[in-house]
Amino acid sequence: MDAVVARRGATTPTVIDVPRPEPGPGEALVRTLRVGVDGTDREVLAGTHGGFPDDEDYLILGHEAVGVVVDPNGTSLTAGDIVVPTVRRLPATGTNDYFERGQADMAPPSMCRERGIDGAHGFMAEYFTSPAETLVEIPESLAPLGFLVEPVSISEKAIEHASASRSAFDWQPESALVLGNGPLGLVTLAMLDGYDRTYCVGRRDRPDPTIDIIERLGATYVDSRETPVESFPTVHEPADFVYEATGHAKHAIETVAALAPGGVGALLGVPESWAFEVDGGDFHKDMVMNNKALVGSVNSSAAHFRAAADRLTGFPTWFTEALVTDVVGVEAAAEAFANDERTIKTAVEFDTL
Amino acid sequence: MDAVVARRGATTPTVIDVPRPEPGPGEALVRTLRVGVDGTDREVLAGTHGGFPDDEDYLILGHEAVGVVVDPNGTSLTAGDIVVPTVRRLPATGTNDYFERGQADMAPPSMCRERGIDGAHGFMAEYFTSPAETLVEIPESLAPLGFLVEPVSISEKAIEHASASRSAFDWQPESALVLGNGPLGLVTLAMLDGYDRTYCVGRRDRPDPTIDIIERLGATYVDSRETPVESFPTVHEPADFVYEATGHAKHAIETVAALAPGGVGALLGVPESWAFEVDGGDFHKDMVMNNKALVGSVNSSAAHFRAAADRLTGFPTWFTEALVTDVVGVEAAAEAFANDERTIKTAVEFDTL
Numbered sequence A, B: 001m002d003a004v005v006a007r008r009g010a011t012t013p014t015v016i017d018v019p020r021p022e023p024g025p026g027e028a029l030v031r032t033l034r035v036g037v038d039g040t041d042r043e044v045l046a047g048t049h050g051g052f053p054d055d056e057d058y059l060i061l062g063h064e065a066v067g068v069v070v071d072p073n074g075t076s077l078t079a080g081d082i083v084v085p086t087v088r089r090l091p092a093t094g095t096n097d098y099f100e101r102g103q104a105d106m107a108p109p110s111m112c113r114e115r116g117i118d119g120a121h122g123f124m125a126e127y128f129t130s131p132a133e134t135l136v137e138i139p140e141s142l143a144p145l146g147f148l149v150e151p152v153s154i155s156e157k158a159i160e161h162a163s164a165s166r167s168a169f170d171w172q173p174e175s176a177l178v179l180g181n182g183p184l185g186l187v188t189l190a191m192l193d194g195y196d197r198t199y200c201v202g203r204r205d206r207p208d209p210t211i212d213i214i215e216r217l218g219a220t221y222v223d224s225r226e227t228p229v230e231s232f233p234t235v236h237e238p239a240d241f242v243y244e245a246t247g248h249a250k251h252a253i254e255t256v257a258a259l260a261p262g263g264v265g266a267l268l269g270v271p272e273s274w275a276f277e278v279d280g281g282d283f284h285k286d287m288v289m290n291n292k293a294l295v296g297s298v299n300s301s302a303a304h305f306r307a308a309a310d311r312l313t314g315f316p317t318w319f320t321e322a323l324v325t326d327v328v329g330v331e332a333a334a335e336a337f338a339n340d341e342r343t344i345k346t347a348v349e350f351d352t353l
Helices: A039-046 A140-164 A181-189 A209-216 A229-235 A249-257 A278-289 A302-314 A316-325 A328-334 B037-045 B140-165 B183-191 B207-214 B229-235 B250-258 B280-289 B303-316 B317-323 B330-336
Strands: A002-007 A014-017 A027-037 A056-062 A064-072 A083-084 A113-115 A127-131 A135-137 A175-179 A197-202 A220-223 A239-243 A259-267 A275-279 A293-296 A324-327 A345-349 B002-007 B014-017 B027-037 B056-058 B064-071 B084-086 B113-115 B127-131 B135-137 B177-178 B197-202 B219-222 B238-242 B257-267 B275-281 B293-296 B322-329 B345-349
Touching: A002 A328, A014 A181, A014 A328, A027 A083, A027 A140, A027 A239, A064 A127, A064 A140, A083 A140, A135 A302, A135 B219, A140 A239, A140 A259, A140 A293, A140 A302, A140 A316, A140 B140, A140 B293, A175 A181, A175 A249, A181 A197, A181 A209, A197 A209, A197 A229, A209 A220, A209 A316, A209 B127, A229 B330, A249 A259, A249 A278, A249 A293, A249 B280, A275 A278, A275 B280, A278 B250, A278 B257, A278 B275, A278 B293, A293 B219, A316 B322, A324 A328, A328 A345, B002 B330, B014 B330, B027 B084, B027 B140, B064 B127, B064 B140, B064 B317, B084 B140, B084 B183, B135 B303, B140 B183, B140 B238, B140 B257, B140 B293, B140 B303, B140 B317, B177 B183, B177 B250, B183 B197, B183 B207, B183 B317, B197 B207, B197 B229, B207 B219, B207 B317, B229 B250, B250 B257, B250 B280, B250 B293, B275 B280, B317 B322, B322 B330, B330 B345
Parallel strands: A175 A197, A175 A239, A197 A220, A239 A259, A259 A293, A324 A345, B177 B197, B177 B238, B197 B219, B238 B257, B257 B293, B322 B345
Antiparallel strands: A002 A014, A002 A056, A027 A064, A027 A127, A027 A345, A064 A083, A083 A135, A275 B275, A293 B293, B002 B014, B002 B056, B027 B064, B027 B127, B027 B345, B064 B084, B084 B135
């Protein structure tokens, strides 16, 4: 079958022929419909994130998949179920407390593998197998957009953890700032419809399709070339919630400065090592005297996938239509990994219902 | 009546004669029993924290008080009630959302005054008045230690907020690290009796009374001159919970490095501005990839005071006896502000039951 892979030493994806997988005990066989592409996939291709399966010279890409169960293989699934696979799997060393407790999403990198990212093949192939408990059923009507369930679930978790961190008091957030106008930032902005005022930071000139989406969502576009994040609270307002989705290393510190008293920042981006000077005294004092909070968040659980499927059904059609700029066939898979200013969210389509 | 005050320009406390306060509408008159001294009081005296009431050249010190209601003045209190006052009061500008919602402890510094600290007289006098709703009743048996309710309440809030930030998953913390062996650090260590393994960082040589307390509480003393906080996780173990009670500016960053995956750090200390180099990329990435959290916490609410009174009754007698190294009369008040290696927690006694 066709599979889109990263090869050791190559920075562009390749389509190769690999054997169709056979489901093992407890696993179902899934026919792939679509697989989304995100910044992590590009980092995997660039070699800056994740890694190959042991003893293999290629990694099947893709962690944002939707497919149809073709062989339930004795599991509780039924042929024809539309499913989205979670991403984390047991490490080579076997099980551990995180998996035993059903909290694989809270495991450190050394205690899990991530399909399509780190140490385990992904879903960007005509078929994949996966343990039944990692396959989250979604309504058939969501199948065309099912590849968005995983990225939305990432924000479901981050927002849940951020809200939890403010649950010890009667938090009444009104303003939210999203750092980053990539697909994760835009999806998150669409999820923050309970906020009175939302802002989204980017570095793009108008006309730009992401700015159009930001403004159609009722948010204010903030060009960080004109208004650096550290100036945001004075130019606009301190934000009750800040969501960091760029991986710019200085944002962890700047997020706190941009927060209103009692606010919380969620960190999602993954920067490289970078040493620079900060006023650590001001950062520390601001955290304390203004009761601020920060949460780092990565990956998500099956519960977040289910919440994401619900969330997706509530997104306006214009939004998902504007967000998904390309769905390409497997023969054009490399195009789905391109990242120009016209591209927002892309997917590779293997089959349809 | 006698009052222990900070005067503008002076860095040692003075006892002066001031008029006995008259309770206004909704206020009760309280005869002071004891008032504790902490690091914040020393910062107020040093002029590095808080400020004088408008148009006054002195500030009555003290925010850790216990007293007896002598004139309920038509409030719901009864003469003879043992009470502990909360610290925050309305700012000069009048009420605001934080006070309206009963969340004065979440207000930023500009939206509150703090008795004995910032802009309002404290409790270190023979009598004080306070609105009835700011006076938390405690059992008469707790009266001698009632001055510990406020500092314990500070940690009740911080621990509550830290736990809340991990409430979105099944957090099962086992190890805790307290940065600082001052009275707040030691009190917090005594509160962490649900942890399997606890550690407390100080910079003292043996023999030392704080090290004795740390070890009698079953915790491991960590000398930061030998084991800097950044080395703590490799020398000992990453901690599920880190409590920062020194105000050392680098600790905000180092706290995150000391955390186990899924852990949370509570920041309590209040450093001055201090710029230094940090690997902001590693800090940011560690927060994200290991699902770590930070909460800043200051002040506390009446609910935290009530929890603190319950907590105090559970402390072993040996602990509070070892913790409170001096209770002095008002004539020797200056001694209570001394801070040598023999001193842990001190109080000024105005009267007894």
